[in-house]
Amino acid sequence: MLQPMQNTTYAVGQLTPSIVLYEPSFEGWLSAVFYVYAHKLQHDEALQLIANERYVPSLIAQATHVATNGEQAERVLTKLNQLLGRSGMRQLLWGFLSEKDNIGTTLFNVVKYALDHPERDIMQDLGNLNVLELAQTVKSVGRERHRMEAFVRFEHTTDDIYFARVEPDFNVLPLIGEHFRQRYQDQHWAIYDLTRSYGIYYDKSTSTPSHPAALQTITDLDEAVLRNPASIHSIDEQRYQRFWQGYFTNVNIKERKNMRLHKQYLPQRYWKYLSEKQVLPNAEYLQKRR
Template sequence: MSMLLLENTKHNKPNAHTTPSAVIPSIILYEPSFEGWLSAVFYIYSKRLQDHAGLQLYAQDNYVPSLIDPAISVPSDAEHAERVLKTLNKLLGRSGMRQILWGFLSEKQIIGIILFEVVKYTIAYPNRDVMEDLGNLHVLELAQIVKSVGREKHRMEAFVRFEHTTQDIYFARIEPDFNVLPLIGAHFHKRYQDQDWAIYDVRRGYGIFYDKSKGTPKHPAPLQTITDIDEAVLRHPASIHSLDEQRYQHFWQGYFANVNIKERKNPRLHRQYLPQRYWKYLSEKQVLPDAEHLQKRR
């Protein structure tokens, strides 16, 4: 099955010049992208390192250099990545590839190793429904990670708060535990086609932008990736709030402060359904002084 994965790589057999046994790398470093990880998988199979005991894969930005374990950095290669992707699509199908991608977006330090072990298992047993075999520890671990990523995706779709700016763009900041921005774009793209909006991941330094002027009602504009957001705006978004947004936040915060029944407060349950790490980007949690004053008068 490795030949199915690599197709035209018969000439890449290891030799004394390329991979002598004395210097076989035990750590493969890939560029921190899905294409980079796929390229690393291709490299491993092309050099026939897949059965090397203790082989580990790490993103280059997650690796701490070691004086003991030999490591090699594999550059991203679009052609190699595409070849591996096609093979995995055949073996895993859409559902299986969804789990691979969602697992990768978790950005966990050992996710490259887990995914490679799942891929190796898949190639070894092409007729088995690998993703349903939770008796395999790597498949089980991946399933648990995917579940956590899915939970974070769902929360982001619920907790994103757009703020209207002076440029007539609805802007939202997020800081999720996992890199779920590529997963939530379709949710907002489907629902907000009549306005310009942007969602920016503060932790990862990139965002998505929808420009309605570049689409039509029948053919909505595609999402664009953005990276050049002014740091001052990220630190003080209120500096670009429109007058309508200022009034809306004032009324909303006042309502939120007054709608609560003091005697029925349950902070523990509240944090269970709305984790505190999301609060700093929720307008209703930034209670205005006069809203607190109104609450005390009740």
């Protein structure tokens, strides 16, 4: 049960960590940081900041919920910008988008380190375990972002929208949207994250040569379409996929196949959304003809 945080003295050996729960957004986490300092909880070594949706209630732990407060979040953001600069804030945001179970606590410990030592460039101090963990997390998020930009496959629909489904390990849609917005300004397109049930949409009709349209957030898509996008494929898309799959099948040289190397450069978890990886009904026949 959620209870207000109290100043309580615990018996020796009694494990009752202080837990601050925040709404699952960056602004929610910033609001939690403000709450911690406003209530002078920052020196509690057992303090944890956990997203509401990831908290598992405990009989021995006390937790308090902090609602998102835009004004308080802005005050924390301004202070962190002064301390960490653009590069440091980028690392905090990318770390947050990893959605790791303990990331709220890790980010807070990094922020506390920065506030305790404002004269240092703490993001370069990899001897600090929290800074090191954040750096490693940011590297993983960056790798996933790069792969998403490379492996997203759009499928043309009957509504003249190029639609792609993805299931990234991390919440990287906010990081890849600008890449596709700049690259495909002359098309309607959407990328939908099946794991997190939301997507981004670009409407070219609101774009101008000097000002690309803003990205829109989309939710609540038809489950039938998500399970079977082929049901809304345009005639051109159906023809393109047949041609591409046939080409991929015919250029494959069986004697030179190296699946270990292939999976290294193209991880198998991406295959189900790559049209060239879908087996043609007559693929075996085409191989025999060769």
